[in-house]
Amino acid sequence: MLRHVILSRLLYIAALVALALLLVPNPVTVFMAACFACLTLPLYRRIQHRARVWRRNLERRKPTILRRRLLIPLSRGAHISLYTISVILMVMAPFAALVLLVSPQASAGLQRLRQLQSQNFQIPPEWSVYMDHGRAMLAEYPRLERIVTDFFMDLDAFLADITGVLVNRSLDVLGGTMTVLWTTFLFFTLSVLFVAYSRNIRRVAGRILFLPQAVIRRFIEALQRALGGIMLGIALVAVVQGVLCGFAFGVAGFKQPAFWGLLSTLTAPIPMVGTAIVWFPLSLSLWFTGKTVAAVGLVLWGLLVVANVDSILRPLFLRRAIRAPFFVLLTAILCGLASFGAVGLIVGPILLTVAVQAVEEGNRFYCPPQVS
Numbered sequence: 001m002l003r004h005v006i007l008s009r010l011l012y013i014a015a016l017v018a019l020a021l022l023l024v025p026n027p028v029t030v031f032m033a034a035c036f037a038c039l040t041l042p043l044y045r046r047i048q049h050r051a052r053v054w055r056r057n058l059e060r061r062k063p064t065i066l067r068r069r070l071l072i073p074l075s076r077g078a079h080i081s082l083y084t085i086s087v088i089l090m091v092m093a094p095f096a097a098l099v100l101l102v103s104p105q106a107s108a109g110l111q112r113l114r115q116l117q118s119q120n121f122q123i124p125p126e127w128s129v130y131m132d133h134g135r136a137m138l139a140e141y142p143r144l145e146r147i148v149t150d151f152f153m154d155l156d157a158f159l160a161d162i163t164g165v166l167v168n169r170s171l172d173v174l175g176g177t178m179t180v181l182w183t184t185f186l187f188f189t190l191s192v193l194f195v196a197y198s199r200n201i202r203r204v205a206g207r208i209l210f211l212p213q214a215v216i217r218r219f220i221e222a223l224q225r226a227l228g229g230i231m232l233g234i235a236l237v238a239v240v241q242g243v244l245c246g247f248a249f250g251v252a253g254f255k256q257p258a259f260w261g262l263l264s265t266l267t268a269p270i271p272m273v274g275t276a277i278v279w280f281p282l283s284l285s286l287w288f289t290g291k292t293v294a295a296v297g298l299v300l301w302g303l304l305v306v307a308n309v310d311s312i313l314r315p316l317f318l319r320r321a322i323r324a325p326f327f328v329l330l331t332a333i334l335c336g337l338a339s340f341g342a343v344g345l346i347v348g349p350i351l352l353t354v355a356v357q358a359v360e361e362g363n364r365f366y367c368p369p370q371v372s
Contacts, residue, residue, distance in 0.1 A: 030190060031343065031346075031347070032346075033186070033187050035223075035227055035350070036087070037190075037191045038224055039224060041224065043087075044083045044195045047083050052079075083192065083195065091188075101258050219361075222357040223353060226322050226350060227346075227350075228321055229317050229349075232321075234269050234318075234345055236313075237309065238268035239265055240313070241264060241306050241310060242265025244306050244309065245261050245278065246262075248279070248298055249282065252294040252295075253294060264306075274307070274310055275306050282298065283298040315329075318349065322349055322353050323356055332348035332351065
């Protein structure tokens with residue numbers, strides 16, 4: 001018996017290694033597809049249940065050629081087709097609406113962003129003189145000068161990287177059309193496969209890890225809660241902040257408010273700085289061009305409204321989904337960003353969820369419930 005268990009485990013591991021080697025060139029797509037499949041698994045279960053009820057009703061009725069040759073065979077795979085259509089609409093509809101809203105302003109907005117970047121956001125010459133005078137005073141204290149210089153060099157490199165990503169990659173769709181199409185196709189295909197074979201995946205995972213199915217099920221439920229919290233606490237909050245920033249940019253007189261709002265949405269999930277990467281330089285450009293009231297109003301709007309949305313809603317959604325202090329969640333997000341890049345916004349909380357759930361399951365095994 002032990003020999004058969006070891007042999008089956010080795011075969012399962014061999015299958016896992018083969019699939020890993022097949023999918024290793026696309027780790028981010030595979031991870032995002034797995035997360036999306038886990039999040040939409042309840043939707044698939046509901047569609048599958050309704051399709052099964054429909055098939056049973058067809059089989060109970062008086063058989064006809066239409067039912068026997070078309071409707072009944074169609075009902076057997078209806079749940080896969082309906083789920084695929086649902087998830088495509090769920091993802092592509094908001095994206096298409098966003099593209100239609102932003103694309104008319106994208107070219108002018110990118111041109112304006114490059115212009116502001118090349119002009120150091122329109123800092124006047126007299127300010128440059130004051131800055132040079134400050135550097136001369138710091139030169140008398142070499143150690144302090146080195147600390148300040150290193151800080152501003154790091155800050156400048158960080159902002160340059162962020163700006164470069166926003167300018168060169170965020171809307172660079174046409175330059176890599178085939179890559180985008182392939183990634184999109186692989187994402188949806190893997191999502192459907194993960195959902196369709198979820199029971200088999202859960203069964204094999206339990207056999208490889210020697211874990212009861214109840215434990216695997218609790219891990220999946222914890223991941224679903226975490227992913228729901230991430231969608232609300234990161235994605236939805238970022239969209240809300242982007243809309244608020246776009247409204248403020250329009251009131252302040254910028255000609256491409258939807259474009260600047262999109263940039264704010266993309267930078268909103270970054271901890272500590274978030275949308276300030278966009279609205280603070282724009283407020284400086286307003287200040288240096290003589291629009292003092294608009295500049296002050298934009299800063300106050302960013303600090304009092306946009307920042308409070310982030311500080312109130314994001315901890316609320318994330319802490320309800322992930323049973324950990326918000327400081328720990330913030331640390332996980334920062335570590336995820338440092339280790340995995342932008343996808344670390346999801347990887348960090350997911351790994352933290354796995355760790356917390358693993359500790360809880362370990363406590364269950366270590367301290368089993370007392371039977372009275």
